Amino acid sequence: MSCPFSGSRTGPTRRGLLVGAGGALASVGAGALARAATPAAQAPAALSEPFFGRHQGGIATRQQTHSYFAAFDCLAKTRDDLTGMLQLWTTAAARLCAGDTARDLGQDPSVEGPDGGSALGLSPSRLTITFGFGPGLFVKDGVDRYGLAARRPPALIDLPKFNGDQLEAQLTGGDLSVQACSDDPMAAFHAVRELARLSYGFAQFRWAQQGFLPDAPAAETARNLMGFKDGTNNPRGSATSPTPDSPRNFEEVVWVDEEGPDWMRGGSYVVARRIRISLEHWDRTEVDFQEQVVGRHKYSGAPIGKANERDSLGLDRLDGDGNPLIADNAHVRLGAAATNAGAQIFRRPYSYNDGIRFTAERWPPWRQGMMYDAGLFFLCYQRDPREGFVKIYENMAKLDALNQFTTHTGSGLFACPGGIGEGEFVGQKAFM
Amino acid sequence: MSCPFSGSRTGPTRRGLLVGAGGALASVGAGALARAATPAAQAPAALSEPFFGRHQGGIATRQQTHSYFAAFDCLAKTRDDLTGMLQLWTTAAARLCAGDTARDLGQDPSVEGPDGGSALGLSPSRLTITFGFGPGLFVKDGVDRYGLAARRPPALIDLPKFNGDQLEAQLTGGDLSVQACSDDPMAAFHAVRELARLSYGFAQFRWAQQGFLPDAPAAETARNLMGFKDGTNNPRGSATSPTPDSPRNFEEVVWVDEEGPDWMRGGSYVVARRIRISLEHWDRTEVDFQEQVVGRHKYSGAPIGKANERDSLGLDRLDGDGNPLIADNAHVRLGAAATNAGAQIFRRPYSYNDGIRFTAERWPPWRQGMMYDAGLFFLCYQRDPREGFVKIYENMAKLDALNQFTTHTGSGLFACPGGIGEGEFVGQKAFM
Numbered sequence: 001m002s003c004p005f006s007g008s009r010t011g012p013t014r015r016g017l018l019v020g021a022g023g024a025l026a027s028v029g030a031g032a033l034a035r036a037a038t039p040a041a042q043a044p045a046a047l048s049e050p051f052f053g054r055h056q057g058g059i060a061t062r063q064q065t066h067s068y069f070a071a072f073d074c075l076a077k078t079r080d081d082l083t084g085m086l087q088l089w090t091t092a093a094a095r096l097c098a099g100d101t102a103r104d105l106g107q108d109p110s111v112e113g114p115d116g117g118s119a120l121g122l123s124p125s126r127l128t129i130t131f132g133f134g135p136g137l138f139v140k141d142g143v144d145r146y147g148l149a150a151r152r153p154p155a156l157i158d159l160p161k162f163n164g165d166q167l168e169a170q171l172t173g174g175d176l177s178v179q180a181c182s183d184d185p186m187a188a189f190h191a192v193r194e195l196a197r198l199s200y201g202f203a204q205f206r207w208a209q210q211g212f213l214p215d216a217p218a219a220e221t222a223r224n225l226m227g228f229k230d231g232t233n234n235p236r237g238s239a240t241s242p243t244p245d246s247p248r249n250f251e252e253v254v255w256v257d258e259e260g261p262d263w264m265r266g267g268s269y270v271v272a273r274r275i276r277i278s279l280e281h282w283d284r285t286e287v288d289f290q291e292q293v294v295g296r297h298k299y300s301g302a303p304i305g306k307a308n309e310r311d312s313l314g315l316d317r318l319d320g321d322g323n324p325l326i327a328d329n330a331h332v333r334l335g336a337a338a339t340n341a342g343a344q345i346f347r348r349p350y351s352y353n354d355g356i357r358f359t360a361e362r363w364p365p366w367r368q369g370m371m372y373d374a375g376l377f378f379l380c381y382q383r384d385p386r387e388g389f390v391k392i393y394e395n396m397a398k399l400d401a402l403n404q405f406t407t408h409t410g411s412g413l414f415a416c417p418g419g420i421g422e423g424e425f426v427g428q429k430a431f432m
Numbered sequence: 433m434s435c436p437f438s439g440s441r442t443g444p445t446r447r448g449l450l451v452g453a454g455g456a457l458a459s460v461g462a463g464a465l466a467r468a469a470t471p472a473a474q475a476p477a478a479l480s481e482p483f484f485g486r487h488q489g490g491i492a493t494r495q496q497t498h499s500y501f502a503a504f505d506c507l508a509k510t511r512d513d514l515t516g517m518l519q520l521w522t523t524a525a526a527r528l529c530a531g532d533t534a535r536d537l538g539q540d541p542s543v544e545g546p547d548g549g550s551a552l553g554l555s556p557s558r559l560t561i562t563f564g565f566g567p568g569l570f571v572k573d574g575v576d577r578y579g580l581a582a583r584r585p586p587a588l589i590d591l592p593k594f595n596g597d598q599l600e601a602q603l604t605g606g607d608l609s610v611q612a613c614s615d616d617p618m619a620a621f622h623a624v625r626e627l628a629r630l631s632y633g634f635a636q637f638r639w640a641q642q643g644f645l646p647d648a649p650a651a652e653t654a655r656n657l658m659g660f661k662d663g664t665n666n667p668r669g670s671a672t673s674p675t676p677d678s679p680r681n682f683e684e685v686v687w688v689d690e691e692g693p694d695w696m697r698g699g700s701y702v703v704a705r706r707i708r709i710s711l712e713h714w715d716r717t718e719v720d721f722q723e724q725v726v727g728r729h730k731y732s733g734a735p736i737g738k739a740n741e742r743d744s745l746g747l748d749r750l751d752g753d754g755n756p757l758i759a760d761n762a763h764v765r766l767g768a769a770a771t772n773a774g775a776q777i778f779r780r781p782y783s784y785n786d787g788i789r790f791t792a793e794r795w796p797p798w799r800q801g802m803m804y805d806a807g808l809f810f811l812c813y814q815r816d817p818r819e820g821f822v823k824i825y826e827n828m829a830k831l832d833a834l835n836q837f838t839t840h841t842g843s844g845l846f847a848c849p850g851g852i853g854e855g856e857f858v859g860q861k862a863f864m
Contacts, residue, residue, distance in 0.1 A: 117659030122646050186646035197715050205802050208788045214554050214618035227549030283629050353621050356640045370637050
């Protein structure tokens with residue numbers, strides 16, 4: 001593989017930043033000497049998440065407050081180019097998650113290509129980097145570019161078109177995904193950017209999306225831009241305490257086991273949906289109405305008529321007129337495991353805020369103008385999207401009362417390989 | 433003023449969130465009872481910044497890690513509508529900065545309009561809200577809409593067109609500005625959104641921009657997306673320690689004094705520039721070259737040939753060939769007070785990251801494709817932009833070597849009135 005930067009790359013075990021260079025630089029002049037005053041930061045252990053292990057980071061990891069998700073089109077011409085790039089990515093990602101630069105800063109400033117430096121001196125702030133393989137990596141336009149066609153898992157489907165989809169091509173799909181999550185937005189963006197630099201000529205950005213969470217207490221379910229708590233009924237073991245409406249455990253819902261190919265064991269499938277929310281519309285509705293739409297009380301997060309967030313939904317409860325207390329088209333009913341023959345997903349969403357754009361809106365009174373391009377960057381993990389997101393959302397896309405406020409403008413499905421062992425690169429077993 | 437929400441608004445001194453409602457709700461049913469379980473958060477003092485005082489917050493305030501800046505077009509038809517809106521904004525802003533909701537949550541969920549709730553339970557995380565008046569508030573298209581024409585300060589100029597400007601109308605100008613800064617991105621966005629809701633019919637978004645800073649130690653100058661420290665030579669008193677190249681104090685540079693009208697005393701002028709950076713281009717250049725362009729060493733932040741960030745620039749130093757050690761077109765030289773007859777500004781910039789967009793680029797080899805829409809949301813404060821930003825940037829726009837990497841796509845100039853006293857609304861003296 002002829003990577004433009006492989007010449008200046010050092011081995012994956014080399015971690016130290018450039019430190020005082022002493023005599024070796026004596027003849028290089030004042031500039032280089034000054035440059036030697038380089039920050040030498042190694043992250044305190046508590047601020048770094050493990051990179052190697054049975055699972056990739058960023059899935060079971062307690063959700064960080066910032067995310068940068070990028071989808072790439074793969075340009076690599078050969079299988080070796082592709083694996084070479086994945087090796088570079090893996091090495092750099094391990095360094096970044098440990099609080100190091102993506103590549104050695106080097107001592108010769110006339111060489112292009114060391115880490116760009118925008119995260120120098122920062123803690124990784126629990127940085128995780130999660131890689132995914134899209135359908136196009138296996139077969140694209142009918143071509144088996146990398147000899148992987150036979151390795152495509154049946155679960156890595158092409159997502160169907162859902163009712164109401166308004167997907168934009170430039171926000172959809174991709175052969176590879178890289179998500180960096182961190183409690184520092186700079187650390188997350190820096191990580192993706194450095195990996196993108198390592199892939200020049202072999203992969204290029206297709207789309208990218210920043211996201212954030214409120215800095216809420218760890219024990220509390222974070223609220224989204226609709227002002228409601230989001231994630232209460234996640235699988236057991238992923239939240240502070242279980243709810244009666246989440247029948248299954250995180251491990252069972254999320255991780256691919258023996259049903260998957262070797263390289264996916266301990267991995268998961270991520271569905272990404274960029275969901276613009278008509279905040280202007282939502283903000284003009286009454287709290288009462290909002291609660292009917294969601295099926296929960298806004299402030300407490302409790303199911304309609306209940307007192308506590310983690311109370312059972314009680315979907316069969318009727319009001320005095322014999323109507324369901326939680327409406328047939330309420331979001332929480334349509335998403336519940338009980339409504340979907342037990343199907344569950346693990347939601348790990350971020351809010352996003354891309355400013356104000358000219359938008360034509362579909363809600364009445366129909367209008368167009370400068371509106372928020374903000375909403376939910378929905379991410380969910382499951383061991384089989386056919387039995388997870390697709391099963392749940394096909395119905396919701398048609399019936400959910402929330403749909404009048406939401407527009408899905410971007411989408412992707414990626415197979416996130418199992419965890420990476422030291423010395424391996426991500427997804428290595430798929431190439432064996 | 434007929435504000436759609438003034439009916440449900442309570443006085444500015446009322447701060448408590450909805451707490452247990454007891455007997456008053458006994459007949460309202462289970463839903464309302466459940467709703468009474470409302471988070472009752474009051475921010476710890478250390479996490480809130482003062483709202484009232486001699487200056488508006490968000491200028492001298494130690495920079496928070498997140499910013500949401502919005503420019504509004506004013507639609508108010510009468511002077512009373514405008515002042516009524518500013519009163520609503522002021523009241524809500526004071527509540528938000530104290531960690532409260534923008535408006536009372538109310539007890540009747542069938543009334544539209546309480547705070548939207550997306551920051552419920554969060555700390556304000558040092559939230560500040562800074563208001564500004566644009567030229568259009570005084571005279572627009574030759575019309576003196578609010579009887580303010582005579583109050584327009586000479587310093588509130590129409591910014592000239594600068595060399596290289598590629599301003600987009602939908603990212604430029606505005607009659608009013610609102611910037612929320614917080615260490616929590618949700619708190620910042622929530623604040624602007626709630627103020628926007630209070631102004632329905634009286635002001636509408638023109639443009640908005642999120643921004644972030646790395647979570648760097650408070651004593652260190654934060655790096656921008658170019659990997660360089662940004663802000664070293666800010667006025668004395670605004671950084672950890674003074675530099676020899678910053679001759680004047682923060683107070684002297686920033687705050688309008690007797691030269692300004694009453695309502696601007698203790699205020700300042702903010703220039704906002706949305707500067708896209710060709711990160712793809714920058715990332716392909718050598719560190720050596722980057723340092724020549726900036727005039728500083730990348731890792732240490734020291735002037736070329738010096739050892740420490742805060743060393744004097746030594747602009748008159750020559751190399752062995754008699755050429756300036758810091759190049760004539762180096763960014764740091766062109767921005768220095770010494771180069772600009774002592775002119776100084778206070779920079780309070782944020783990085784921004786708006787994803788990947790199709791962009792035509794001007795750097796060689798010329799190309800177009802999916803590129804970062806990311807860079808610097810440059811904000812600077814000064815007591816007179818004619819003697820500050822305009823004076824400094826007119827020259828830089830023509831000569832700065834950094835310009836080959838930067839494109840100014842948005843711009844605004846706003847007069848930020850002096851601090852607000854309790855019982856006043858922002859800029860009140862301009863209406864007296």
